[in-house]
Amino acid sequence: MKLVAGVDIGNATTETSIAKFYNDKKIEFISSGIVKTTGMKGTRQNIHGIFSSVKQALDKVGLSIEDLNLIRINEAAPVIGDVAMETITETIITESTMIGHNPSTPGGLGLGVGTTININNLHEISNKDPLIVIIPSTVDFMEASEKINREFNNGRNIVGAIVQRDDGVLINNRIFKKIPIVDEVTLSEKVPLGMRAAVEVAPVGGVVEVLSNPFGIATAFELTPEETKMIVPIARALIGNRSAVVIKTPKGDVQERIIPAGKINVTGEKRRKSIDVDEGAEEIMKTLEFCSPIKDISGEPGTNAGGMLERVRQVMANLTGQNPGAIKIQDILAVDTFVPQKVKGGLANEFSMENAVGIATMVKADKLQMQAIANELEKQLGVLVEVGGVEADMAIRGALTTPGTNVPLAIIDMGAGSTDASFMSKEKRNKSIHLAGAGNMVTLMINTELGLDDIDLAEDIKKYPLAKVESLFHVRHEDGTVQFFENPLDPKVFGKIVILKEGNMVPIPGDNTLERIKTVRRFAKEKIFVTNALRALTTVSATGNIRDIEYVVLVGGSALDFEIPQLITDALSKYGVVAGRANIRGTEGPRNAVASGLILSYRKEDDKNE
Incomplete structure (x- = not known):
């Protein structure tokens, strides 16, 4: 024995x-x-x-x-995990000419365009030019409203306010004339004084219209066409916000450096082709298919794509003791996505959602x-x-130890880093493929698109269903069903979107809605697992046609996911393939x-x- x-x-x-x-x-x-x-x-x-x-x-x-x-x-x-699974986009590093902000509790209504001035210095102004007052935390709402009312009576043309504290509504309720007030500007001391500024507050349920439009900003600040190009990220960052403030910084502050996304060079056994990352994930994957089978993949030097792929080689070389030149990249998976890019010069960590391409990379075994x-x-x-x-x-x-299976059979092995497939014919001949991208890539996309900056939280969002806590005694699940509780829930989760993790409710921070989180999660799984499943089965099929495969068994840790098997089963049903989760032995x-x-x-x- x-x-x-x-x-x-x-x-x-x-x-x-x-x-x-x-x-x-x-x-x-x-x-x-x-x-x-x-x-x-x-x-x-x-x-x-x-x-x-x-x-x-x-x-x-x-x-x-x-x-x-x-x-x-x-x-x-080997699949390079955190290093290779990155988002690639053109990076524009700018000390912005504009600063944007969106608090949750603005006051007043409308658009005000004027020159910034500290509220304590209003008595120094003798003209009637439009003014935007800056109210630091040392001035409370009572004092601020008294000063603004006094200056109104003195003929000052105050058209808006920027407040450091969370006092927008309190000040608005106490002044004679209604002006747009943006509060919670934590870095108000960095707001340049004597500069032109615009403050906009939309009605409840509405969104800003002027400051979310590049040409609206250009009108308010009398910008040139070239300057208008520079403020597009600010306008995009303010789309969908109820309030905003934009301030022009001193002339000469603009510094821009562009790191291009770059090209990916694919070398196949018979063909070679380069593809620009800016053309998107679909074109990148077509290039891979055109050059298949792949010998190696590299990136254009001095670009984001080149830097990422060279880091892959260097990390693998360090781990294995090999020469970086000997490391061959066997496969990549490219996925179109969005990444939040921080707006430089922002008052409260504003972000603009930018198009990007997510890349997962596999090193040759x-x-x-x-x-x-x-x-x-x-x-x-x-x-x-x-x-x-x-x-x-x-x-x-x-x-094949799964009850009810037999050859000819294909399997899709869905792990954390790679998606592998193999097909066994009736003659017991095997054909297999290893592809980059699986569970870790899904987690990365969720983390990136939702702006979480918490990979563990993104992993939980991937693995567990969601719910909205609508009262202390009931929640609404993501499928719309309502669940009631006899005992009150923890007040900390009231009104929150929560992850239903192993009997616990884990609140998700931020302003993302349940529908958006659900959509991002499903989109990531479809783009990675369904895409790779179809790629893999097309490759291992004897004829290159998925319809020639009768049975597909899903194995690996990601096959335990509560929705990935259903997504793949639905996709394969179009080809008349019977697919399901394995039960090994x-x-x-x-x-x-x-x-x-x-x-x-x-x-x-x-x-x-x-």
Whole structure:
């Protein structure tokens, strides 16, 4: 009897399957284990995670490392995670000629255009030119309203106010003449005095119309056509806001430096082509298809695309000890997205949503590197360790243990960093593909598009459904159904959009609506998983036609997601394909496919040796 462990090193988790091989060729799976992957997939840092996963599986059945006869690890294709999954766009670095702001509680109504002045210096002005008063935090709402009313009586032409405190409504309720008042300007001391400014407040339920229009700003400030081009990010940042303030800074402040998005150079076995990132994700993916099969991908030097792809090579070279020139990029996934770009010179961290292209990158697998990991692990554990087959091929062997499956069969292995596919024909011939982009890329897009700056929160948004807490006794789920509670909910979640995570309600900060969060989440999953599923199946199909595949089994951690399998099933139903989530060995669900496949493929090799 032999005791064999199959270990699947993934981007997020390391999974183990333990089986007994009897002399009569019988095989018995006895245990499985799963832990977080240590280090980047396909590097020596994985060894600790491999040990922990194997030990966890052995502990469940009262066995130890010494009882093992063999450990088989997968040929892990490294996927650069955080470094490669970036958004690329043209970067314009500007000390802006304009400053914008949008508080939640403005006062008054209308548009006021005038010269900025500190409220304490109003007595120094003798003319009747229009004025925008700056009210610092040292002046409370009572004092401010008294001073404004007094100056109204003295004939001062006050047409708007910028307030540091949250006093806009309080001041508006106490002055004789209604003017637009923008408050919560925390950096009011940085507002230049004696400069032309515009303040606009829309009615309740309305949005600013003049200051969200580049030509409206140009009219208010008498800008030249060239200056109008410069204020487009400010106008875009203020679209949809109820209030805004825009101030012209002193002449000569404008400094602009453009870092272009750049070109991506794709080198295939027979064709080579360059594509500008500005042309969008669809054109980039068409270029990849045109040059397939891919030998290497690089970026234009001195651009955002070039910098990202070279960092990929450098990071992988540092981790593996190889020369950066020897690192080959096997695949990229490009997705159109939006990124919030901070408006330079803003008073309250204003952002403008800019078009961008999200990129996930896969580095070509190096079997020699995996062999080095196997040798090191063997030395540390004193157990024979060998590198098994390609991940996708191992996954299909594991997937065939799902009750109700048979060849011809295709699998889609959806992990954290990559989407792999394999097809096994009736003649047991395999064809497989590894593609960049999976769960981590979805998390990145959610984090970026919603402006969260919290990758853990974005991961939760990806994995769990949403609800809106409408009272202390009921919530409305994202599908519109209402749930009532006997006991009051935590007041901290009242009125919030929450993530329904394992029986808890996790509030999501910010002003994003439930519908927007849901839309961003589904869009990210569709763009990455559905796109990669169709790419992968087209590649592994014997004829290049998905319709020739009858059954598709979904495996991997992302197959556990509450909506990804349905999205892929819906997409494949158009091709007449039966698709569903796997249940490996009838017990493991969609997990453990590769680890189980490593065990099953060893049985075939063992039979050959005899």
